[in-house]
Amino acid sequence: MLSTWTPPARDGTPAGDELLVAFDRGRDLRLLVCPTWFDEANKLRRFTLEVMRRLDGAGIDSLLPDLPGCNESLAPLQQQTLEGWRADMTAAAEALRATHVLAIRGGALIAPHGLAGWHYAPQSGPKLLRGMIRARTIAAREAGRAETAEALMAQGRAEGLTLGGWAIGPAMFAALEEAEPALGPGQSEIAQSTVGGPGLWLRAEPGEDGGQADRLVARIAQSLAGAPL
Amino acid sequence: MTTSHNLDGAALDLELKGLIADVLGLDPEQAQAFGPDSGLFGHLPELDSMAVAGLLTEMEDRLGIVIEDDDVDGEMLETYGGLRAFAEAKLGGR
Structure with a gap:
């Protein structure tokens, strides 16, 4: 279930291998999973794997590649860019012979447009930044420091910014400020309201909800069978 | 997910408590037991x-309000009553 994949070299520097979680039984349907990032990645990791287990049970292979700078990666997060991650996911789709894509939250911002698939509760870059900036100003206030969102945004653009413990480089920061999820051909959105219950990213601490995972996979299976979402 | 917002007191109460239940992963009934003096930030x-930031962002979405940096202070976050009074003022001020 655990293996590795090799992201493309960047600027002539060969990239190191990254981890890959795969339910790969060589079936016809192979779903690339673009996970969410940063703080939400912790909260949704278990949910993401629960969805993959259910896809496996439904006869669908699924592949979850780690992006450079995330999880066990040796690459520094601060040097990653949105464009780079998008290229990585496109390369992963090809290398892993994915037939479909499931993007989760911010993952929708880098979902390869060449694959049909689904964006689950897609999140825009500005909203993602806004939440993390807000957390930082609240924490600063509690600690007796004055930080304004405006000054932090300027700092993020100029030199990058650490938000919630995640070191976001200036290029990534600037790109997120403009990034809106867009559906590619054959892609559709699965809103949280259709899955039911509160989104697990809202939780103060990582949680799980088997019912939500069941319903999300049921939607995907229906969609594959040609039913409208 | 912006809904419309002619929230009277009881509806606002329901919405806010539901939101807190979502964030804390509580049973809705448990959150419904919150009173004005129930402690929030610094008590739970x-x-x-990060969770408070999520709560405020979700309040913006569900109540259709915009929460500025300067709006956020210890008082509004300390108790359920404080948060409710803040939401009421925001909704009334539009």
Whole structure:
């Protein structure tokens, strides 16, 4: 279930291998999973794997590649860019012979447009930044420091910014400020309201909800069978 | 997910308590037991700055309000009553 994949070299520097979680039984349907990032990645990791287990049970292979700078990666997060991650996911789709894509939250911002698939509760870059900036100003206030969102945004653009413990480089920061999820051909959105219950990213601490995972996979299976979402 | 917002007191109460239940992973009934003096930020260990940020962002979406940096202070976050009064003022001020 655990293996590795090799992201493309960047600027002539060969990239190191990254981890890959795969339910790969060589079936016809192979779903690339673009996970969410940063703080939400912790909260949704278990949910993401629960969805993959259910896809496996439904006869669908699924592949979850780690992006450079995330999880066990040796690459520094601060040097990653949105464009780079998008290229990585496109390369992963090809290398892993994915037939479909499931993007989760911010993952929708880098979902390869060449694959049909689904964006689950897609999140825009500005909203993602806004939440993390807000957390930082609240924490600063509690600690007796004055930080304004405006000054932090300027700092993020100029030199990058650490938000919630995640070191976001200036290029990534600037790109997120403009990034809106867009559906590619054959892609559709699965809103949280259709899955039911509160989104697990809202939780103060990582949680799980088997019912939500069941319903999300049921939607995907229906969609594959040609039913409208 | 912006809904419309002619929230009277009871509806606002329901919405806010539902939101807190979503963030803390509580049963809705448990959150419905919150009173004006129920402690939030600084009282509930799960409610750290990241969770509060999520709560405020979700309030913006569900109540259709915009919360500025300067709006956020200890008082509005300390108790359920404080948060409710803040939401009421925001809704009334539009």
